[in-house]
Amino acid sequence: MMIDSILRNDKGKSSFLGKIDPRIKIIVFFLMVILVVSSPGDNWILYACFLAILLILMILGKLSIAYIFKRSLVMIPFVLIMALFLPFQARTGEFYTFLGMNISRSGLIMFYNVLIKAWLAISSMIILSSTTPFPALISGLEKFKLPGIMIDLMSFMYRYIFVLLDEAHRIENARRSRFFGGRFFSEVRVFGNIIGVLFVRSFERGERVYKSMVSRGYNGQTILLNPHTITATDIIFLISSLLVLALVKLWSLL
Amino acid sequence: MHIPDGFLDLPIIITLSVVSAGTIFYASKKTDKYIGEKRIPLMGIMAAFIFAVQMLNIPIPGGTSGHITGALLVAILLGPFTGFLVMSTVLILQCLIFQEGGLTALGVNIFNMGFIGALGGYLIYRTLKKIFRSGKGKISPPAVFIAALLSTVLAALACSIELSISGIFPFKASAISMTLAHSIIGSIEGVITVIVLGFLKKVRPDLMEIEKV
Numbered sequence: 020m021m022i023d024s025i026l027r028n029d030k031g032k033s034s035f036l037g038k039i040d041p042r043i044k045i046i047v048f049f050l051m052v053i054l055v056v057s058s059p060g061d062n063w064i065l066y067a068c069f070l071a072i073l074l075i076l077m078i079l080g081k082l083s084i085a086y087i088f089k090r091s092l093v094m095i096p097f098v099l100i101m102a103l104f105l106p107f108q109a110r111t112g113e114f115y116t117f118l119g120m121n122i123s124r125s126g127l128i129m130f131y132n133v134l135i136k137a138w139l140a141i142s143s144m145i146i147l148s149s150t151t152p153f154p155a156l157i158s159g160l161e162k163f164k165l166p167g168i169m170i171d172l173m174s175f176m177y178r179y180i181f182v183l184l185d186e187a188h189r190i191e192n193a194r195r196s197r198f199f200g201g202r203f204f205s206e207v208r209v210f211g212n213i214i215g216v217l218f219v220r221s222f223e224r225g226e227r228v229y230k231s232m233v234s235r236g237y238n239g240q241t242i243l244l245n246p247h248t249i250t251a252t253d254i255i256f257l258i259s260s261l262l263v264l265a266l267v268k269l270w271s272l273l
Numbered sequence: 274m275h276i277p278d279g280f281l282d283l284p285i286i287i288t289l290s291v292v293s294a295g296t297i298f299y300a301s302k303k304t305d306k307y308i309g310e311k312r313i314p315l316m317g318i319m320a321a322f323i324f325a326v327q328m329l330n331i332p333i334p335g336g337t338s339g340h341i342t343g344a345l346l347v348a349i350l351l352g353p354f355t356g357f358l359v360m361s362t363v364l365i366l367q368c369l370i371f372q373e374g375g376l377t378a379l380g381v382n383i384f385n386m387g388f389i390g391a392l393g394g395y396l397i398y399r400t401l402k403k404i405f406r407s408g409k410g411k412i413s414p415p416a417v418f419i420a421a422l423l424s425t426v427l428a429a430l431a432c433s434i435e436l437s438i439s440g441i442f443p444f445k446a447s448a449i450s451m452t453l454a455h456s457i458i459g460s461i462e463g464v465i466t467v468i469v470l471g472f473l474k475k476v477r478p479d480l481m482e483i484e485k486v
Contacts, residue, residue, distance in 0.1 A: 022328070025371060052376045056279050093373055094277040100442075101280075107446040133441065136279030137375070144278075144372045153370060168301045168313065172362040175317020176324070183318070183325040191329065203332075207461075210331050211468025214341075218350070218469065219477055221322040225315030232314060240310075 025090070026180060031150035034081035040253045041151050041159030047260045048147040054268055055139045060132040068267045069139050073146070080150040090149075091141045098134060105130055153177050158247065171241050179224070187217060274432050275367065275382055278375030282439040289435070290380025296388055297361055300354040307486045308355075316355060319347055320362040327363075331461065341462045344390035345421045346469055349398060349412075352485030356391035381435060385428045394424030412470045412481070418463035425459030426452055 024030075031037050036044070051072070058065055077087060108126035115122050148156070154177065161170050190213050198209060229237075304312065323343045330338040348356030361383050367373040374382045398420035407413035429451040437444035473480055 049376065052278060056375075056377050057283070090372065093371065097275075097277055097280070104442050104447055107443040129440065133279050137277045140278030140375055140377070141372050144369075144376060148370055148372065153366075156369060166297065166301050168305065168358070169297065169362065169365070171313050172317045172320060172358065173366060175314055176320035176362055176366055179318045179321035180324055183321045184328065187325040187329060206332060207464055208468055210329065211465050212472050213329070214326055214343075214346075214465065215469045215472035215476070217322060217325065218346075218473065219480070221318050222315065222480060225312075225318040228314040228318065229311065238310065 022184070023181075025148075026177075027152075030086070031080040031082050031146075032152065034079060034150060036076065036080035036146070036150040038252075039150075039256055040247045040249050041155045042162050042247070043249070043253045043257045044147055044151055045156070045159050045163070047257065047264075048143050050261075050264055051143045052140045054264060055136055055143070058136070058271060060136075061128060062271060065267065065271045066135055066139070068270075072263060072267070073139065073142055076143070076146050080146050082146060082149055086149075087142050087145050090145050091138055094137055094141055098137070101130065101133070155247070167241070174241070179221075182224075183217070183221060186220060190216060274385060274429060275364075275374030276378040276385075276432065276436070277372075278377050280375070280436060280439060280441055281378055281381060285435050285438055286377055286381060289384040293361070293380040293383040293388065296357060296392070297383075300358050303354050304358065304486050308484060312351075312355065316351075316359055317362070319351065319355075320359045320366070323347060323359060323363050324366070331465070333457075333461065339458060339461060341465050342386060342390060342425075344386060345394040345398065345417070345424060345462070346466050348391040348395040349417070349466075349470065350473070350480065350485075351483070353392050353395035354486050356395065357387045360387035360391045385431050385435075389428040389431055390424050393427060394420050397423050412467075412474060414467045414471070417467050417470060418460075421463035421466050422456065422459035425462055426455050429455035429458075 051069075055069055058069075074084075077084060105126055106122055108123055108129075115124065115127065151159075154174070157170060157173050157177070194209060194213060198206075304316075326343045327340050330340060332338050342360075344356060344360050347359050351359070364374060364383050364386060365379065368376060368379050368382070398416055401416035401419055402413050405413050405416055407416065430448060433442055433444070433447040433451040436442040437447060
């Protein structure tokens with residue numbers, strides 16, 4: 020299953036990028052996304068620079084461009100909605116006629132600029148998430164002083180997603196093998212009951228997990244082991260990426 | 274409704290991220306004060322539950338299918354601030370693992386689906402419950418339905434306002450079509466939420482009486 024393989028995300032784990040400390044990767048990739056999003060539009064050389072950086076990161080992460088492209092398709096719905104509204108963008112200036120609709124030049128420029136920026140940003144996030152297993156990402160984020168409760172919630176959620184997805188699939192299979200379709204309302208009722216059953220099971224699991232944790236000494240403080248230590252390779256990667264990003268940024272300001 | 278990176282203007286991002294971060298901070302303090310560490314494992318599992326629920330495709334007449342967000346459901350069962358934190362966790366994970374919703378748009382997405390969806394939905398529900406004079410501990414199906422419908426439409430409207438301020442959508446066309454489309458999605462959310470609550474009331478009435486924060 021696609022979801023399962025993305026959730027486990029160990030595709031690029033053994034690559035160079037996979038061995039870099041998660042904290043360093045968080046700094047570099049978050050900075051990259053912010054720079055892409057805040058870059059002035061319609062600067063093709065700047066876009067080419069970002070694309071080159073992405074390609075280098077892709078090679079360092081042993082990821083194929085086809086894989087990145089396939090996963091970046093999650094942004095398609097939004098792009099489609101935006102394209103749908105494009106003819107309604109009443110702007111002055113030149114107009115093009117496409118399939119009998121008037122599309123303004125400025126609207127079109129904005130459309131492909133947003134599209135390029137969105138794709139560059141999403142691709143950097145895909146590289147980050149494909150080379151960093153989620154638990155490592157959480158332990159990295161913890162070092163940036165995120166509220167403790169959010170770290171705990173994310174860890175628990177990640178731990179139980181697999182269990183609950185399996186549970187949901189089992190219930191869904193049971194439904195499909197017994198229920199042969201009916202009128203809309205009866206079908207919706209069955210769905211409501213399924214969600215209800217899933218809720219009860221999740222709730223009971225939550226209570227059970229809490230009790231077993233308390234009996235092992237849990238008092239609300241989660242101590243995460245941080246197996247990561249920053250090595251010389253990490254420092255070199257950090258400095259060189261910051262240098263490249265700073266150069267690109269400075270150059271775009273000129 | 275997960276807005277990707279690159280669609281929003283900086284002022285919108287900053288304003289709504291501050292609102293979302295502030296609400297996360299406040300909600301963490303509040304849940305910490307009232308229920309302590311007791312519910313952290315439960316909330317994490319509830320976030321996984323919401324994730325699983327969003328994976329279940331509900332067939333809609335006309336050949337398509339959709340899914341519910343579950344925001345109002347969690348808010349009614351566990352309380353508004355718990356619901357908000359659970360939804361925020363789901364959104365952060367969806368952003369970091371699946372790239373559903375952009376990193377810079379995360380605060381805005383949490384505002385739309387957590388703040389309006391869970392907190393706003395719960396507020397509408399409570400207000401309607403008072404208007405309909407339904408007793409304490411009872412569920413009022415019309416109140417649940419209207420709250421689900423309204424909060425879904427409001428979240429969609431907020432999304433189209435944010436994007437039209439950023440110059441991406443034309444305001445009038447997007448507001449009308451987003452409201453229309455989401456009134457259907459909201460109705461389905463409402464019907465399912467009513468059914469789930471009715472089911473739970475029947476099989477586990479004790480779950481209705483847990484402390485809500």
